[in-house]
Amino acid sequence: MVALIACGLVVACGDPAARHYNRGVIYHKTGRVDLAVEEWKAALDLSPELTEARHSLGAAYAAEGKVEEAAATYEAALRVDPSDAVARYQLGAAYEDLGRTDEAVAEWLRAAKDDPTLAGAHYALARVYAERGQHDDALRSYRDAVAANPSLAEYARTDPRLDGIRVAITSEAADERP
Numbered sequence: 001m002v003a004l005i006a007c008g009l010v011v012a013c014g015d016p017a018a019r020h021y022n023r024g025v026i027y028h029k030t031g032r033v034d035l036a037v038e039e040w041k042a043a044l045d046l047s048p049e050l051t052e053a054r055h056s057l058g059a060a061y062a063a064e065g066k067v068e069e070a071a072a073t074y075e076a077a078l079r080v081d082p083s084d085a086v087a088r089y090q091l092g093a094a095y096e097d098l099g100r101t102d103e104a105v106a107e108w109l110r111a112a113k114d115d116p117t118l119a120g121a122h123y124a125l126a127r128v129y130a131e132r133g134q135h136d137d138a139l140r141s142y143r144d145a146v147a148a149n150p151s152l153a154e155y156a157r158t159d160p161r162l163d164g165i166r167v168a169i170t171s172e173a174a175d176e177r178p
Contacts, residue, residue: 015047016046017042017043017044017046017047017050017053018043018047018050020039020040020042020043020046020053021039021040021043021050021052021053021056023035023039024036024037024038024039024040024043024053024056025056027039028056028060033060033063033064036056036060037057037060037061040053040056040057040060041057044057048080049080049081051077051080051081051084051087054073054074054076054077054080054087055077055086055087055090057073058070058073058074058077058087058090058094059090061073062090062093062094062097067094067097067098068098070090070094071091071094071095071098074087074088074090074091074094075091078091083114085110085111085112085114085115085118085121086111086115086118088107088108088110088111088114088121089107089108089111089118089120089121089124091107092104092105092106092107092108092111092121092124093124095107096124096128101128104124104128105125105128108121108122108124108125108128109121109125112125112141112144116144116148117148118148119145119146119148119149119152120145122141122142122144122145122148123141123142123145123152123156125137125138125141126138126139126141126142126145126156126162126165127159127161127162129141130142130161130162130163130164130165131161131164133164135164135165135168138162138164138165139165139168139169142156142162142165142169153169156169157169157170
């Protein structure tokens with residue numbers, strides 16, 4: 001039965017890389033991150049272009065606090081596909097965790113350009129810009145984030161990292177009410 005569930009996770013079960021990837025997803029969902037990581041690595045050994053495996057592997061490393069490994073995984077993903085906006089966004093998050101904020105901003109800008117609907121990239125930019133006192137840039141990025149994902153508006157109202165633009169956010173919300 002587990003094999004049947006795994007078949008629908010990524011691609012055809014006849015593909016060995018997909019089988020490894022799917023097993024990794026199942027291991028991850030059952031809390032066996034160590035085995036999930038091994039399966040995703042095996043999938044990438046067989047099929048380096050398997051985007052889902054790179055994203056999953058990078059996220060697992062990041063969740064385990066292995067930020068250098070996460071960054072390296074996302075960098076590898078971008079060598080395979082430079083237009084992978086999700087990997088670029090996640091690489092920005094890893095860079096931020098490593099204290100490389102300028103590089104994080106550069107990745108988020110590129111991710112937002114490559115995929116304007118990637119709300120997380122816009123929101124990350126809004127946060128950093130607000131913290132830096134770049135209020136016009138922060139507000140513009142905040143608006144782009146909310147346009148991509150309206151549920152972020154409520155979250156942003158209480159996010160202390162956006163204190164620098166709180167008045168503008170609050171007044172925009174008031175203007176939108178009937």
